[in-house]
Amino acid sequence: MDVKSAIETRRAYRALESVPITDEIIEELARSAQLSPSCFNKQPWNFIFVRSPEMLEQIHPxxxxxxxxxxxxxxxxxxxxxxxxxxxxxxxxxxxxxxGMSTAFLILRATELGLVAHPIAGFDPKKVKKVLGISDEMTVITLVNVGKHSTTNIELLNEQQLKIEEQRPQRKPIEEFIRII
Ligand SMILES: Cc1cc2nc3c(=O)[nH]c(=O)nc-3n(C[C@H](O)[C@H](O)[C@H](O)COP(=O)(O)O)c2cc1C
Known part of the structure; x- marks a missing residue:
């Protein structure tokens, strides 16, 4: 898959089915994040890959x-x-x-690996920090949720979310956010 296809294929799907998360998958995602550019090569990002069912359950609340x-x-x-x-x-x-750039690289690589990688803001960062022992001074900016896209595993979705599965939410027209001079 080339970069254009990964960008076009990526969707924030919500209907997920489980997929084995191997060490290789984690290494691939981490490597893609690692190669992202950053100011003065400061690499400010940190990621915790939570795959154990016990820890996932602790994050759900x-x-x-x-x-x-x-x-x-x-x-x-x-x-x-x-x-x-x-x-x-x-x-x-x-x-x-x-x-964010580093996370985007990771998400695109996940897409290329045939996975859904869906970032969210809708979580309580205090609770996440407590479960994972992340210090107070840190900003937990997103949780990226990974699974395999499902067309049948839809019980956890509400009506509106079901509709969005079918079609990518509309984007602003390009003229609204660029200027060519
Ligand atoms: C920073 C950020 C926060 C988001 N928060 C949520 C969220 O809390 N719940 C959710 O279902 N989707 C969330 N999304 C997904 C967006 O709703 C989705 O990316 C957007 O509607 C465009 O759809 P698409 O990614 O399928 O093209 C979030 C995406 C981003 C980048």
């Missing part, structure tokens, strides 16, 4: 309503960072930007 579908994920990647791990310039802190 941190999910916001509407994210029950995450309970079918085979892997939850907890992404965290903090401001002083990256460049800090007047009015421009780069830690979330660089961590």
């Amino acid at each position: 941190a999910l916001r309503r509407g994210n029950k579908w995450v309970e079918a994920a085979s892997l939850i990647i907890v992404v965290y960072t903090k401001k002083d791990l990256d460049c800090m310039m007047p009015g421009r802190d780069y830690y979330l930007f660089d961590t």
